[in-house]
Amino acid sequence: AQSVSQHNHHVILSEAASLELGCNYSYGGTVNLFWYVQYPGQHLQLLLKYFSGDPLVKGIKGFEAEFIKSKFSFNLRKPSVQWSDTAEYFCAVRGASKIIFGSGTRLSIRP
């Protein structure tokens, strides 16, 4: 069975700091990987996704993520965060069929 782990429950950063949110998955076969974001008061939306090819994927708003197959990881990064990045971030994995989400990481940015 597939599973997803997000190790950071709550991350607090100052504006312009660099961000890295961890995501590890467990699945024996080919996977599709996603990061979703939920801004306060809004519904979940796709930030970026990996299907195949270049393991470094770029998403909206300057976010990127790197798929490291040997580490079963898909960490989310942003070189310089803004106050508007305050949100909940969810990593997700699709194995054979269904999409499973991690427990989420709440990101708070100090202005």
Next chain:
Amino acid sequence: GAGVSQSPSNKVTEKGKDVELRCDPISGHTALYWYRQRLGQGLEFLIYFQGNSAPDKSGLPSDRFSAERTGESVSTLTIQRTQQEDSAVYLCASSHDRMNTGELFFGEGSRLTVL
């Protein structure tokens, strides 16, 4: 409408009552998911429909939970004999899996409170 529509947006019920939550996916989306999000927690997978295939019910927490979907249209999630631990936001999402994008489009959710 253009997006995933869920109703009711809020439901308060008494312990032991049955509730029915509705999801209207984006037209043409073959895949439909139900997730549960308890306060301060992540998304818990409940059930997955893909076209006319048998649904993946592996996430349903007990036999009090059931879901139906007619073809590639509306889905209903039914919770019988509700308990206080059923209180959560129930999220529906749809996807155009034929295009294999895997991108889920979420509704606003149905917030269920069991007193």
